[in-house]
Amino acid sequence: MSEMKDMILDVAERMLKDYITKDVVDILEKGDWAKDAWNLFQDNGIISVAIPEEHGGAGGDLEDLLNLVRLTGKYAAPIPFAETTLANFLLETSNLTTVDKIATYSLQEGFILQNDQVSGTLHNVPWARHAKYLVAFVKSNQGVQLALIDLADATIQSSTNMASEPRDTVTMSDAKAQLSPVLSEEQIFYARSIETAFKIALMTGAIEKINELSVQYTKEREQFGRPIHRFQLVQHQIVQLAGETAIAIAAFNNVCAAIQSKNLLHEIAYARIRFEDAIATVTSVSHQLHAAIGMTHEYALHQYTRRLWAWRDEGPNSDYWSEHIANYLLNHDDKLWAYLTKTLENS
């Protein structure tokens, strides 16, 4: 964690609070997005956090960036922040030049590299229609490489996820690209881990917000002559939310704390697997507490619950990570406790 963290998080949160109101989140559904907030983020160097200063970035580290991503999740900010910063992070770690325009990424299979030109189709690419660049895995006989592609050369078909966020189909044919060397299995896996860490950050933010909205609502809503938080069964629901929120935040913080450690992959895996429980509980309990009003477009709860439902099936999901851990356990002899304490302690 760098020294700039607290300051930049403060600045970013103030901007998000001022600019990303309920109505602003809604404009995504009309195909628009929060350009003002984006420009502010850009002017203040927030979109280039974790890019080293000598490469034209704002400095700071991945932990700073993940904390910013968590904030954009907490405000459901309709800006391509996670996308642009993850794209740049991938470029930076592959020694490609970072970009200063809107960028997005896709680590799915679909693009083929032939004679150094990219062809193929990728589905559900976030924000492609608004982005200038796409950072994607491309496959050739040699293996997988990271490509930086100008989306001006692409055919883009608009679509959205369940939360109305842009998830577009991108088709390229014989397009030029800047290419990294062939990636090792480890590098590919690392990229997928960081993609997962970004999702964990977004989900943490959304869970925090849902918890806040729900507790607030139980204080305001009265039935039978008293605020509903006075009912014991409602209290038990509040505790489910509190527990899942505490667990999500601690999981996120532990992932951040492990960024430099060789156990990062395990930390990310366990966090991501655990978020399945958290999302299932937080979405159902928060809607139950809000009852009918939570089912309306007017009220903000759906902006967060729909995002959680969408995000959990994007990128490497919990099954991917369970598979990874199961394989690890099958191939290693260490006793469970020795393994867990090593994993958890970042030794």
Add this chain to the structure above:
Amino acid sequence: MFQLPTVQFTEEQEAFRLEVRGFLHEHIKRGTFTPKCDSWLSGVNPSFSKLIGEQGWIGMTWPKKYGGQERSTIDRYILTEEFLASGAPVAAHWFADRQTGPLLLRYGTEEQKQFFLPKIARGECYFAIGLSEPNSGSDLASVRTRAEKVEGGWIVNGQKIWTSNAHVCHYMVTLVRTSPFDGKNKHAGLSQLIIDLHAKGVTIVPIRFLTGEHHFNEVFFENVFVSDNMVVGQIGNGWEQGLAELAFERSGPERILSTFLLLDELIQELKRQGNKEGLKQATKLLSRLWSLRNLSIGVAKLLESGDAKDVAIPASLVKAFGTKFEQSIPEIARLLVETYPKLDAERKFDRYMAQSILHAPGFTIRGGTTEILYGMVAKGVVAK
């Protein structure tokens, strides 16, 4: 309210963990003890407790002048985890180490500290917890055991129940009424007394646990004299003093790891069988353990930094969620590996399964029921 510190163990702490682990494995090999689920509360073994005391592993955070080692809370956390993960029989000295020592350090007189703490640290002096009564369980403030002032001390009459291991303990920190119940302020007028369990007028009657084991007891007091120097802290301040202990009591690794041995065997069985689908299912359990452990260690760190103000909610969450987790392990494990649970089974998996199933209901009751914890957390969250 939910921001907890993360902890990176130092190299010395890693080394200490391995030292404890090595010691315990050696004693398992020698047959000093047989690992069991839930043995932090049901595994009573005084000679093992003395051995632990000789290592300097009881009261290890206390001042040296009282027999402690002045080690950190995190060191103690590591020690406790290793005991639990090995299923070591540490029940005899458990409450004295976890609760009575810190209580006396905070509220005790110099005389009490000098008298009790070194003996506790040597593993020779065990304390029971005297809270519950037949008509006062969750509603603890309604206790009726009363102490009346006499020359030089107090005369105690009444009864405690569910007192774990009272039959092997030397003393009991006992919550009693020292002034009559006041409906308007039911927490007033309560005090904590140290009662010698071998004193005249004390009768201990076993209550058989559902397995038939002798674990808890009824403890009767008939005109038991307790001298003034056995009052802990202030007369009338018993409720507050008791609450201060709770964050430690609620958030430790024993609220997560009571059935760890079974989880360990589950993973080993699945690996032996090459059952990848089963292992994938089991990763859910591991992820829950991982996340609860993050919380629990975070609370320990917060307690160490003395920042106890914001710790009550996460500490209660550790117990509420942790005990449900340890309770769920047999239920999930038995669906992944075929078992016929038996306490005397040859196969460890079947044995740990039986121990876990039979002890599991108590996890969410002892130390304050889940329902009571939920009530406290909800009120705390809403009040913020």
